[in-house]
Amino acid sequence: MLLAEDLLLLLVDDATGKPVTDGTKLDHAIAGALLLELALQGKVDVAETREENVRKGRLVVRDHAPAGEPVLDDALTFIAGKNGKKPDSVIGPLGKGLRARLLSGLADRGILRREEGRILGIFPTTRWPAEDSRHENALRERLHDVLVVGLTPDDRIGALVSLLSAIDVVPKVVESLDRRALKRRAKEIAEGAWAADAVRRAVEAVNAATVATIAATAAATSDSGG
Structure with missing residues (x-):
């Protein structure tokens, strides 16, 4: 299961099949998840120092070999074409059409269920309620163990928590009587002490890029509406 798929399962309500957060946040976060998957x-990688034709803090492809997963391979090809670009310059393009592609794939595998309908009998809509929640339930248990019990995350759970924290949705995913403590623990994990240097750089860069892209999109929408 891809990190982006895990994130999507957590942020689509099992019963209603609708996102539990803003669609823009969701789209940028799952795009960020693709970047982190490739980093893991x-x-x-995110360049630690200036390299040939690549500035510090810019994306650089270290391994061009296919990952064996079409979504990841498409992302890798795109990023390779943008080698040396800032992470926030690729988040938006990577997110285009990604949610629908991942949802369809999860439905094809029997994890979600596609339900077509119409709003007011006119506007077509699609919902994605859960069909098989076993993987998601196990994932939520692992997140609870890390965020509430205090266990040390592995790389994948750490990366997932960092993205949830970046878009401020941790309390919507993990139940806790102390929301402040929950968010504080998630922020600690997002700082990447659990990760190797290269992964930590990627986590920091992707989180910052995700937040910046969301803010830029919101500003552009506000300006166009005004």
């Missing part, structure tokens, strides 16, 4: 696999 050692295929994409």
